[in-house]
Amino acid sequence: MQSNMVIYLVMVIMATMSLSVLGRVVSNNHGNKLTMKDELPSFCNDLDCPKYTVIDDTHETWEERLYSPASWVGTSLNGVDFDKAGEKMFMKLFAYIGGENELGVKVEMAVPVITRATIDARTGLFVNNYTMFFYLPYKYQNITALKPTNPDVFLWTEPQSKIFVRSFSGYMSETKDLFNAGAMAADLKDEWDYDHGYIYTAGYDSPWKIFVRHNEIWFVGKN
Ligand SMILES: *[C@@H]1O[C@H](CO)[C@@H](O)[C@H](O)[C@H]1NC(C)=O
Numbered sequence: 001m002q003s004n005m006v007i008y009l010v011m012v013i014m015a016t017m018s019l020s021v022l023g024r025v026v027s028n029n030h031g032n033k034l035t036m037k038d039e040l041p042s043f044c045n046d047l048d049c050p051k052y053t054v055i056d057d058t059h060e061t062w063e064e065r066l067y068s069p070a071s072w073v074g075t076s077l078n079g080v081d082f083d084k085a086g087e088k089m090f091m092k093l094f095a096y097i098g099g100e101n102e103l104g105v106k107v108e109m110a111v112p113v114i115t116r117a118t119i120d121a122r123t124g125l126f127v128n129n130y131t132m133f134f135y136l137p138y139k140y141q142n143i144t145a146l147k148p149t150n151p152d153v154f155l156w157t158e159p160q161s162k163i164f165v166r167s168f169s170g171y172m173s174e175t176k177d178l179f180n181a182g183a184m185a186a187d188l189k190d191e192w193d194y195d196h197g198y199i200y201t202a203g204y205d206s207p208w209k210i211f212v213r214h215n216e217i218w219f220v221g222k223n
């Protein structure tokens, strides 16, 4: 890994830790009252993450969720392999939350970090065309999102969507992502209709979280 990448990642983990401490303080102040944070899945690590309801949890290996409309910041990269593309896109989005936006302010880290990979229909492998998205914190959702100053970075609002989700632990890699996507495709068979052109991976943990890591593969449902 490049050394500047390591520095960025250390900054991410520090930001993440201070936010989760803040999250706990806030919930303590609220006593028994349920705060919004308390309703979020534990794998969100006390960070802002998109709201969803589970619409089908009757299957052992996957669930179907309904996500509310959500705002993201994204960047795309073509013709670069998975690992290298991931690093480069991460740094661009990390620069956006670090201040490369119209107000020059820092934006808190939220989760998940999504990577959308284009699938070659014949081989089932990744075409090297990727887009990475950071979910924006609640206060920047919708029209309040800050415009990026880097022309490679864009804001994106996803309408309400149905997502098929398979969760797995450990560290993500191209091989593991493809394995889990293949397994979910096999389980969904032709009974559930989804967009076969892309695989989405959702990461929730910093590289320094070693145990109980939570990752997801997403297929976007049709209709
Ligand atoms: C943004 O606000 C509009 C109007 O209030 C609403 O219709 C839309 O669903 C909102 N989008 C998000 C992502 O919250």
Ligand SMILES: *[C@@H]1O[C@H](CO)[C@@H](O)[C@H](O)[C@H]1NC(C)=O
Residues within 6 Å of the ligand: 078, 118, 127, 128, 129
């Ligand atoms: C990958 O991106 C390039 C450049 O935008 C585009 O020309 C090409 O069609 C894309 N490939 C696929 C399979 O989407």
